[in-house]
Amino acid sequence: MTDSTLKTVVVLDPETHGYKPSAHNLIASAAEELVEQFAGEDRTAKVLDQDERHRTSDPTKCGRCKKAAETARDDDDHPQTVEPVAS
Numbered sequence: 001m002t003d004s005t006l007k008t009v010v011v012l013d014p015e016t017h018g019y020k021p022s023a024h025n026l027i028a029s030a031a032e033e034l035v036e037q038f039a040g041e042d043r044t045a046k047v048l049d050q051d052e053r054h055r056t057s058d059p060t061k062c063g064r065c066k067k068a069a070e071t072a073r074d075d076d077d078h079p080q081t082v083e084p085v086a087s
């Protein structure tokens, strides 16, 4: 495990059923924390690996993040079967 791997966090938009960039250039632990935060708000988020540091300061305007978010949508096999977590 290397902690030099940077992560992007994308969050599911319930209106478009697509993922949107939320944060990038995060270390793994920070990314996981963010996903848990979203989960606490009943939102679905994903951690994606980055190849390199993104230069755009705003992740919502980051082209690389947008691309990553589209990929996340593609490999989500069963978007209709996601059930609310019963706690």
Ligand SMILES: [Zn+2]
Binding pocket: 008, 024, 025, 054, 056, 059, 062, 063, 064, 065
């Ligand atoms: Zn980015």
